Amino acid sequence: MTARLAALAAALLLPPSAIACEPPLRGEGVQKIEGPRHVVAWRAPTALPLAQFFALEFAACARDGSRIDTPRIDATMPEHGHGMNYRPTVEPLGNGRFRASGLLLHMPGRWQLSFTVGDETLRAALKVD
Amino acid sequence: MRSIRSARLLAAFLCALLAAPGMVAASLLDFSAQERRQIASLGPWPPQAQPDPSNRISGNAPAVALGTRLFFDARLSPSGRIACVTCHQPDRGWADARPRARGLADLPRNTPALANLRQQRWFGWGGGADSLWMANLRPLLDPREFDASAATIAGVYQRDPDLACLYRRAFGQAPTKRGKDHETVLVNTAKALAAFQETLATGRTPFDEFRDAVARGDDDVAARYPLAAQQGLRLFIGRGNCIACHNGPNFSNGEFADVGVPYFIAPGKVDAGRHDDLQRLRASPYNLLGRHSDDAGRSSATATRHAVLEPRHWGEFRVPSLRNVAVSAPYMHNGSIPTLRDVVLHYSTLDESRIHASSQPLLRALRLSPEETDALVVFLETLTDAHGADRPRPPLPAACD
Numbered sequence: 001m002t003a004r005l006a007a008l009a010a011a012l013l014l015p016p017s018a019i020a021c022e023p024p025l026r027g028e029g030v031q032k033i034e035g036p037r038h039v040v041a042w043r044a045p046t047a048l049p050l051a052q053f054f055a056l057e058f059a060a061c062a063r064d065g066s067r068i069d070t071p072r073i074d075a076t077m078p079e080h081g082h083g084m085n086y087r088p089t090v091e092p093l094g095n096g097r098f099r100a101s102g103l104l105l106h107m108p109g110r111w112q113l114s115f116t117v118g119d120e121t122l123r124a125a126l127k128v129d
Numbered sequence: 130m131r132s133i134r135s136a137r138l139l140a141a142f143l144c145a146l147l148a149a150p151g152m153v154a155a156s157l158l159d160f161s162a163q164e165r166r167q168i169a170s171l172g173p174w175p176p177q178a179q180p181d182p183s184n185r186i187s188g189n190a191p192a193v194a195l196g197t198r199l200f201f202d203a204r205l206s207p208s209g210r211i212a213c214v215t216c217h218q219p220d221r222g223w224a225d226a227r228p229r230a231r232g233l234a235d236l237p238r239n240t241p242a243l244a245n246l247r248q249q250r251w252f253g254w255g256g257g258a259d260s261l262w263m264a265n266l267r268p269l270l271d272p273r274e275f276d277a278s279a280a281t282i283a284g285v286y287q288r289d290p291d292l293a294c295l296y297r298r299a300f301g302q303a304p305t306k307r308g309k310d311h312e313t314v315l316v317n318t319a320k321a322l323a324a325f326q327e328t329l330a331t332g333r334t335p336f337d338e339f340r341d342a343v344a345r346g347d348d349d350v351a352a353r354y355p356l357a358a359q360q361g362l363r364l365f366i367g368r369g370n371c372i373a374c375h376n377g378p379n380f381s382n383g384e385f386a387d388v389g390v391p392y393f394i395a396p397g398k399v400d401a402g403r404h405d406d407l408q409r410l411r412a413s414p415y416n417l418l419g420r421h422s423d424d425a426g427r428s429s430a431t432a433t434r435h436a437v438l439e440p441r442h443w444g445e446f447r448v449p450s451l452r453n454v455a456v457s458a459p460y461m462h463n464g465s466i467p468t469l470r471d472v473v474l475h476y477s478t479l480d481e482s483r484i485h486a487s488s489q490p491l492l493r494a495l496r497l498s499p500e501e502t503d504a505l506v507v508f509l510e511t512l513t514d515a516h517g518a519d520r521p522r523p524p525l526p527a528a529c530d
Contacts, residue, residue: 050170051382053431080491085384085442086435102435106384107373107491129166 023059024096033115033122038062040071040115040122048128050108053086055101057093060117072116073100075126077109157352158359165343167366172340172378174333174452179247183260183430184320185423187327191298194526196325198295199318201525204285206275208233213268213322216240222456222518223329228464232274237394239464242457244331245450246323250383250432254446254462255406259433260422261326263415265319279311282318294529296321316421328523331452332514336362339511354511360501361508369476369495369505380451380512387444388492389475389483390461402462404443407436455510456518473497473505 023032023041033040042058060068070090076083088102105111111126160168178188186192199205203212216230217223223243230236238254246252252264268274269282286293286304296304296314299321304314339354365371376382385403392400410416410433417430424430446462460466466475477497484492497505 050376051384053435082441083439085437085439086432087437088435102431104432104435106382108376109373129170 019063021061021063021065023061025057025059031124033124035117035120035122037064037120038068038117038122040117042113042115042124044126048105048126050128051104051106053102053104055099056103057097057099058115059097060115061096062118068096068117071098073103073114074116075103075105075111075113077107078112079110080107156356157348157354158356158363160343160359160363164363164366167372168340168362169344170376171372171380172337172344174337174340174378175330176245176248176378178327181247181260181262181323181327182424182428183417183422184262184323186299186317186320186324189299189324191295192300192321192324193328195292195295195299196321196323197523198292198526199322200325202285202292204289205269205277205282205318206233207277207281211275213265217243219520219522220518222453223520224457226458228459228467230274232268232271233276234273236273237400238462239459241449242453243326243329245379245452246329247327248379248381248383248450251385251447253406255400255402255404256385256447257406257409258415259410259417259430261323262316262319263413263417265322265326266315266415269315269319279315280308283311283314286314291529295526298529299324316415325523329520332516334452334514335511336508355507357504357507358511359508361504361506364495364497364501364505365508369497370491371476373491374448375451380454381448384448385442385445386448387441387446387484388461389479390446390463390465392444392463394463399444400463401443403445403447404438404440407438407442410436451509451512453513453517455513469509470502470506473502473509477502 021039023039025041025043027043029046030041030043033042038060040058040060042056044056045054048054058071058073060071062068070092073088073090074083084104085106086102086104088100091099091101093099105126105128108128111128113124113126115122115124180188200213200217203209203215205212211232216225216232217240218225225231225240227240229238230240241254246261249261250259252258252261253267258264258267269277283304283306286296287306293304296317300317304317305311335354335358339351339358342348342350342354365375374382374384374386387402392402394400413419415421417424417433418427422430427434455469458468460469460472466472476492477495479492479494481490481492481494484490
């Protein structure tokens with residue numbers, strides 16, 4: 001009880017951008033990206049396939065508790081200045097969870113995965129062998 | 130033809146070396162763990178055969194029989210002069226060894242060798258087709274190639290009861306004589322051709338023996354792979370970064386690239402490659418999102434559904450497989466490079482200003498020494514199987530009754 005009160009007091013004292021939210025996706029292989037206004041949790045395939053289509057599940061939440069519209073997802077190779085040859089689609093699964101399909105990373109190397117939630121883009125680094 | 134024979138002899142020689150332990154002084158480069166992972170990623174070979182869900186007769190023996198007969202049948206062209214085999218000749222690696230294809234008229238692109246086609250996501254140099262059966266429709270209907278129509282194709286069956294019998298065996302119903310259904314006969318013809326073409330495969334190569342040995346940690350067997358080929362392979366996966374596009378067991382990522390080959394086909398006329406062909410694909414009623422696909426769930430249409438058209442696709446062409454590359458000369462989408470050595474020299478002396486790229490360019494002139502050039506060529510030659518350019522000719526089906 002004391003801990004809950006302490007957490008509540010801390011949350012009230014902190015600016016909205018620092019308020020935690022927990023995307024509803026847990027388990028093995030889940031990675032989290034913390035942004036000022038949103039948090040995204042995503043689960044990639046065990047081994048990212050090179051030049052093969054794959055899908056991934058992710059979840060997002062807004063720190064201010066507002067509703068999440070369907071995010072957009074993309075991937076680029078920043079070093080080479082190009083993205084994928086495909087535009088993924090994102091399907092809402094309910095309760096802040098989504099499934100992205102149509103991703104294909106056609107070259108080995110460093111990729112950057114980006115989730116655009118509202119006006120905020122959260123990025124994660126990927127390495128494809 | 131001389132270069133094809135030489136390449137075939139070399140492939141046979143390399144196979145013989147690998148099959149004869151103790152014949153070669155064993156020597157293996159000190160490949161790192163990362164290099165070994167990259168080598169392993171280039172196999173295994175052959176892949177498991179998977180039928181095409183968009184083609185209900187894919188993998189079906191009666192359909193293969195019909196497709197085989199059709200492939201060699203010049204009556205598919207109303208002129209009686211063009212069959213698939215006119216350009217895709219079994220003794221030329223199922224290609225024609227010409228820089229650019231010639232049907233009833235000259236065409237601007239090189240005839241691709243037919244092999245391992247179930248490994249491809251896109252067909253044609255610009256990916257203008259998203260299935261093998263769709264890829265068959267373009268030459269059939271193109272006035273420069275077969276110059277056929279749905280009605281002329283349907284007429285071929287009407288005049289040949291034996292062919293109509295093969296069709297009936299493959300599809301479970303006779304080719305219709307009604308004009309409004311001729312399109313179904315046309316599409317089914319393309320699907321039967323695809324069922325045959327899917328059976329054309331390249332076999333195991335000296336590289337595959339080496340790759341498997343590396344993957345299972347058998348350095349003694351791996352050391353039988355010629356040292357020059359190992360050195361070329363190291364360049365391929367390392368400094369040359371060829372593996373960026375030529376990756377996976379089929380040595381192609383299945384996508385598109387601009388590698389600095391001129392795309393002018395006549396003064397003031399260009400071949401825009403992927404940029405134009407993707408637009409044609411989207412507009413076609415025969416793509417995998419259309420009603421002619423047999424894949425009800427459209428699971429095979431993922432690439433078509435998600436493909437995005439970007440300005441950078443202008444002048445890009447499909448990354449070809451390197452399997453049997455030693456016998457598929459001439460090279461590039463326009464057949465403008467005559468030999469494998471010239472291809473390596475092209476990448477060695479690339480005009481970087483010609484490549485449109487932002488940030489860090491993927492392609493850079495490799496500036497290879499003569500020894501490195503030789504090694505890369507030797508490595509590429511080990512990707513060719515023992516049949517080389519002289520592919521096994523399939524038996525024509527017996528009479529149908």
